[in-house]
Amino acid sequence: MSTVRAAGLEGVVAAESRICFIDGEAGILSYHGYNIHTLAENATLEEVIFLLWNGRLPNRAELEDLKAALVANRPIPLPIVDFLGRVPQANPMDVLRTAVSALSLYDPLAGDNSEEANMRKAQKLMAQTATILTTFDRLRNQKPVVPGDPKLGFAANFLYTLTGNRPDEVMERAFDVALILHADHEFNASTFAARVTAATLSDMYSAVTSAIGALKGPLHGGANQEVIKLLLEAGSPTQALKMVRDRLGLKVKVPGFGHRVYHTEDPRATHLRVLSEELGRRTGHQELFEISREIERAVKEQKGLNANVDFYSASTYYALGIPPDMFTPVFAVSRMSGWTAHIMEQQRNNRLIRPRAEYKGEPDGRPWVPIDQR
Numbered sequence: 001m002s003t004v005r006a007a008g009l010e011g012v013v014a015a016e017s018r019i020c021f022i023d024g025e026a027g028i029l030s031y032h033g034y035n036i037h038t039l040a041e042n043a044t045l046e047e048v049i050f051l052l053w054n055g056r057l058p059n060r061a062e063l064e065d066l067k068a069a070l071v072a073n074r075p076i077p078l079p080i081v082d083f084l085g086r087v088p089q090a091n092p093m094d095v096l097r098t099a100v101s102a103l104s105l106y107d108p109l110a111g112d113n114s115e116e117a118n119m120r121k122a123q124k125l126m127a128q129t130a131t132i133l134t135t136f137d138r139l140r141n142q143k144p145v146v147p148g149d150p151k152l153g154f155a156a157n158f159l160y161t162l163t164g165n166r167p168d169e170v171m172e173r174a175f176d177v178a179l180i181l182h183a184d185h186e187f188n189a190s191t192f193a194a195r196v197t198a199a200t201l202s203d204m205y206s207a208v209t210s211a212i213g214a215l216k217g218p219l220h221g222g223a224n225q226e227v228i229k230l231l232l233e234a235g236s237p238t239q240a241l242k243m244v245r246d247r248l249g250l251k252v253k254v255p256g257f258g259h260r261v262y263h264t265e266d267p268r269a270t271h272l273r274v275l276s277e278e279l280g281r282r283t284g285h286q287e288l289f290e291i292s293r294e295i296e297r298a299v300k301e302q303k304g305l306n307a308n309v310d311f312y313s314a315s316t317y318y319a320l321g322i323p324p325d326m327f328t329p330v331f332a333v334s335r336m337s338g339w340t341a342h343i344m345e346q347q348r349n350n351r352l353i354r355p356r357a358e359y360k361g362e363p364d365g366r367p368w369v370p371i372d373q374r
Contacts, residue, residue: 014353015195019052019341020186024261029268031184032056040271045154045179045334046070052184052341053122066123071150073127074157077106081135081145088140092133092329093216097209099132100125104205111203113347121204122340129336130154133329134161155179158333163321170282171320174275178316181268181309182331184338186261190214190221191335191342198343199353211339212332218255221328221335226255227314228324230295236287237294244298256311257299265306272312279319288315 021030029036031048032055039048043057050058050066058066080099087095104110107124109117131148138145138161146161155176159167167175185191194211198204215221234240247254259266280289292315296307317327 014187014192014355015346015351017186017342017345018055019338019345020184022186022261024259024263027262027264027267029185036181036267037271039180040177043180045176045183045337048180048183049126049337052337053119053344067153069123070127070154071148073124074131074148076128076131076135077103079106080132084132084136085139087136092136092325093212093222093332095136096129096132096329096332097212097216099136100129100212101205101209103128104203107205110205113201113203115344115348118204118340118344118347122344125204125208125340126336127154130158130333131161133326133333134158137162137323137326159320162326165321167320171279174279174316175320177271177275178313179334181271182313182334184335184341188220189217191339194339195342195346196353198346199350201347201350204340204343207343208336208339211335215328215332215335221331223255223308223310224314224317224327224331225324227311228318228327230255231288231291231315231318232324234291234295237290240291240294241298244295245302248299248302254295254299254303254305256307256314257303257305259306259308262306262308266308268309269307269312272309272316273307276312276315276319279316283319283321285315285319288318 019032021033022028031039032051034043034051034057039051043051046063046067047057049070050062076099080102083099083102084095103125107121109121112118135145143164146164148157148161149166152160152166153172153176156167156172159165159171159175187195190211193214194207197207197210218226230243231240234243244254276292277286277289280286292312296311299305299307313331314324314327317330318324322330
């Protein structure tokens, strides 16, 4: 039997997919053939959600139907609201993982893996993941829950129900683009976890719960929280430069740099850098952008590493008024569109994902030693 050996499955092709294409050498990312720069400059998040789920852009009627479905599915079951009010000091990712799993208890279609049922569950998960997070954050801060506004799009409604303030057009568009950039990224750890679970013919709620667990890790979605800690601790561009030099001198990793796939600039970072600067200027957090630029220059100069999606998403989210411990959960809100797309694709042409391990233990045939002789 021939085997392909690669630590961390690096470079191993595990399955075919039509959803996302990445060329790490050329810095290309596309969803169903649409380059990420094209989508960031022209699309709305709702259009990208439809694209990921259906493989094509929606016409006007289809887009309006999707928007209406996402609005209709925003409310979460009252027992979930009660749960969110009883865990005020918990890690938001732990809360999200548990609440999303619990949603299945209140969905009569939870165990139905048909194409139609999965699409309806995808709509529900996309809408309710956002509501879970904004509701939890309001309750843990002893603030009244803000009812969603059906006139607001996905991105604007999230910011409104989180902060209680309606974002202006620039803030809304910036967050919309940030969510588009995070929507999918091929077989990353969380998406692969979702597909592994889905491949057993388990349900969509179980699969996305697996994905959330994988995303929580600091080597995946948790990196942007480490970035904002670094930026806030630095306090100034001068101090930031010293901190980076000290870290690199001690061979300590600087969060937000380097990528397993990209060997050039992460194309998502290209847009987030611009958003970070513009939002920083508008919201009084321009120094965070300046600190970021100083760190980026230093790491590039000393280590040859490029900023990845996590680096500038940190200052972008902070300028939008999103609490730092909510950065990774916001990543999950966006990536829910990609996770559900991959789950549906996996189950359309399913094959159980069952890799092999290269055994490095003791050889077979070890003699048994009775317990009183050990």
